[in-house]
């Protein structure tokens with residue numbers, strides 16, 4: 310018997326075949342992903358500018374569980390489960406600033422370092438307060454982007470993805486001066502797609518579909534000249550435009566704008582990059598809702614001081630096109646694929662992977678599946694499947 314029952318349905322995968330359809334459909338697979346995969350990998354939360362002063366806090370939900378970030382008195386960003394150790398009540402809501410964390414249920418108070426400070430009716434002589442604290446999670450910041458890891462056993466982000474930060478800083482040297490682009494249509498944009506999160510990542514990791522399915526994008530970009538490069542835990546896509554100012558998608562200012570798109574994917578569910586057009590950076594987190602439904606959260610950034618007077622209008626045109634055209638095209642593709650996955654005739658797809666033809670090759674998608682398969686094989690024995 311296989312170490313892991315899920316592997317039994319997957320034995321036919323070889324270098325030509327994609328992950329089996331069951332991986333995109335089975336609630337047991339999603340249960341394991343939520344219990345283990347998203348728990349042990351780095352998940353993007355917010356931008357450093359969201360938490361700047363001592364006591365600033367920022368709440369968020371990750372794969373069904375609530376957490377919060379807070380800046381302590383030592384200027385360290387800390388992350389905690391948003392759960393009181395007394396009886397489990399939520400500690401803080403939304404965003405704000407607090408000197409101490411006071412639980413609204415029975416008023417236990419905690420310092421910003423997570424240690425219990427006061428509990429009515431309980432004295433330090435009876436209980437060691439140092440032993441009663443908030444449940445902490447790991448926090449890391451890369452290029453101004455705040456990530457958390459809820460397992461406390463993962464290596465720091467720079468060890469998990471060596472080279473990623475350098476590539477981002479190389480592509481966008483002033484990213485540390487960027488701020489959330491609150492004027493853009495993509496700012497804090499969340500949309501729901503009726504497809505498994507891996508269908509959406511698969512779609513992101515190949516541009517084989519771009520010439521067929523994204524006519525505007527194809528007219529603007531030199532797709533055959535684009536290339537995906539693989540790194541152990543992430544991929545990099547370089548995607549040059551045709552360097553034209555008039556495009557079906559949106560206008561480019563050839564003197565001021567980004568003319569080469571640069572996109573990364575970080576295992577398993579984070580995408581980030583720089584679109585052609587006005588100076589920008591974006592990051593997305595793909596959150597599974599059900600096996601056939603995903604929520605994609607995107608934060609976009611722009612320079613704090615952009616002196617280009619035409620930038621706001623070009624930024625608006627680009628972000629509206631991104632949201633209303635290309636994202637909708639990709640959504641329709643992914644939802645169609647998800648329906649196909651559940652058809653009795655479909656078991657497994659094929660890769661078109663040619664390292665000599667990077668522009669349309671699907672080798673980055675295969676890299677994702679290789680990493681995913683490695684993760685499945687390494688999950689602890691004894692995981693329960695319904």
Ligand code: FES
Nearest residue numbers: 393395396412415
């Ligand atoms: S649940 Fe928080 S003080 Fe009781």
Ligand SMILES: [Fe+2]
Nearest residue numbers: 512518523639
């Ligand atoms: Fe696409």
